[in-house]
Amino acid sequence: MTTLLIHNASQLVTLAGPARARVGPEMTELGIVPDGAVLARDGRIEAVGSTTDVAPLAEPDTVRIDASGKVVAPGFVDAHTHPVFAGSRAAEYELRIKGATYEEIAAAGGGIRNTVRLTRQASEDELVAIARRHAMTFLVHGTTTIEAKSGYGLTVDDEMKQLRALGRVARETPIEISPTLLGAHEFPDEYRDRRDEYVRLVIDEMIPRAAAEGLAESCDVFCESHVFTVGDARRVLTAARAHGLVPRFHADQLTRSGGTELAIEVGAASADHLEQLDDAGVEAIATSGVSAVLLPGSVFNLGLSRYAPARRLIEAGAKVVLATDFNPGSSPVASMQMVMTLACTQMRMLPSEAFVASTVNPAYALGRGERVGTLEVGKQADMVVFDVADYRAIPYFFGVNHARTVVKRGVVVAAPLR
Numbered sequence: 001m002t003t004l005l006i007h008n009a010s011q012l013v014t015l016a017g018p019a020r021a022r023v024g025p026e027m028t029e030l031g032i033v034p035d036g037a038v039l040a041r042d043g044r045i046e047a048v049g050s051t052t053d054v055a056p057l058a059e060p061d062t063v064r065i066d067a068s069g070k071v072v073a074p075g076f077v078d079a080h081t082h083p084v085f086a087g088s089r090a091a092e093y094e095l096r097i098k099g100a101t102y103e104e105i106a107a108a109g110g111g112i113r114n115t116v117r118l119t120r121q122a123s124e125d126e127l128v129a130i131a132r133r134h135a136m137t138f139l140v141h142g143t144t145t146i147e148a149k150s151g152y153g154l155t156v157d158d159e160m161k162q163l164r165a166l167g168r169v170a171r172e173t174p175i176e177i178s179p180t181l182l183g184a185h186e187f188p189d190e191y192r193d194r195r196d197e198y199v200r201l202v203i204d205e206m207i208p209r210a211a212a213e214g215l216a217e218s219c220d221v222f223c224e225s226h227v228f229t230v231g232d233a234r235r236v237l238t239a240a241r242a243h244g245l246v247p248r249f250h251a252d253q254l255t256r257s258g259g260t261e262l263a264i265e266v267g268a269a270s271a272d273h274l275e276q277l278d279d280a281g282v283e284a285i286a287t288s289g290v291s292a293v294l295l296p297g298s299v300f301n302l303g304l305s306r307y308a309p310a311r312r313l314i315e316a317g318a319k320v321v322l323a324t325d326f327n328p329g330s331s332p333v334a335s336m337q338m339v340m341t342l343a344c345t346q347m348r349m350l351p352s353e354a355f356v357a358s359t360v361n362p363a364y365a366l367g368r369g370e371r372v373g374t375l376e377v378g379k380q381a382d383m384v385v386f387d388v389a390d391y392r393a394i395p396y397f398f399g400v401n402h403a404r405t406v407v408k409r410g411v412v413v414a415a416p417l418r
Contacts, residue, residue, distance in 0.1 A: 002043075003058065004064075005063070008067050008068040010034070011391055020369070039062075076141075077366065078143045078145070078324050078326070080324070080325050081146050081149065081334075082327035083131050083134040083146070085118070092329065096302065102330065111186075116188060120153060124164060128172075134326070136173065144174075144176060144384075145178070149220055150162035150216075154187075154188040159183050166215075181207065181210045183207075184199070184222060184232070221250065225255055225257060234262055234265070246269050247263070252277050252281065256277070269367070273294075274293075274313075291321050294323070295308075295322075296346055298330040322354060338398060
């Protein structure tokens with residue numbers, strides 16, 4: 001039986017509170033314990049509190065981590081990533097700097113379709129090796145759980161290849177993965193003039209196979225005028241729910257398409273992006289229970305200026321979540337620390353709100369809130385020791401990896417600053 005004690009923390013950010021996503025003023029309540037300690041046994045948290053109270057409970061053979069002058073907090077939960085792909089889109093990055101838009105690059109055969117061509121050529125083993133490297137990058141930056149999408153295969157076999165690769169990475173690395181089928185990410189070249197046939201392929205073949213083989217928990221759709229319409233998305237997500245997959249949704253990123261309302265209609269777990277959301281959409285999602293997953297990294301990297309209306313969403317009582325949108329095109333960032341900085345500086349979220357939106361709220365958005373996202377007795381011992389004395393310094397000193405020690409299920413899995 002393995003026991004671990006982290007003690008003497010300048011701030012122990014427990015996020016203890018109601019067993020649900022936090023909204024409104026609750027997002028500033030972090031449950032901080034000064035001079036805090038956590039005792040974990042066999043992967044679960046056994047005691048949380050002051051060092052004076054918790055340290056005496058440790059046995060002589062307990063592994064001990066002295067967190068003096070440091071912050072201890074739950075591992076980040078990244079609720080929107082695309083980590084299984086081949087190739088790079090660095091050349092497109094240069095094109096955007098020269099003035100080409102995301103839509104123009106896509107129309108010329110670049111963007112998602114470029115990555116699709118390269119991913120189709122890669123073997124499953126090659127994709128596993130790539131995704132394993134990405135998983136370790138998440139871990140060293142303090143992310144212990146991710147949602148991960150397919151979407152770069154766009155054939156039945158290639159989408160399943162990506163999902164199998166995700167399953168192998170989840171088994172072969174410490175990171176926890178919630179896999180999502182994103183067959184409705186883009187129309188592949190061979191279906192450019194047969195779009196309805198491709199939608200039927202997603203509905204009739206991809207979804208049933210992913211569900212039957214247990215390869216996915218969720219199903220997502222990229223809904224925009226140049227890809228999947230609201231009508232297409234309704235058909236896909238209705239079929240997904242019928243096969244036991246949780247609906248998720250790329251909504252209102254580039255245009256106000258009505259995606260948020262459809263996410264609510266189909267009972268999606270989340271509506272993601274929301275940069276074009278208006279006041280009516282804010283009120284609708286705030287009263288629906290659908291999590292609003294905001295992805296400032298993609299806005300920043302695309303050189304755009306319109307971020308999701310985080311302050312209005314928080315004030316309306318929405319379940320606000322932050323995520324990296326890690327992908328090879330619009331948001332090649334795996335650091336939730338950097339995303340928190342963007343949330344604070346560009347969307348005017350308080351550091352406390354950004355912390356909640358990066359831990360407990362995404363945990364509930366992924367159906368894992370009973371296990372991860374807070375430091376409470378009985379929960380999984382997923383923790384990060386940050387090399388700062390105040391949690392607000394994590395987004396404040398941006399562009400720096402503050403994670404000193406990363407713990408997953410009570411075991412140290414990364415120590416990047418040692």
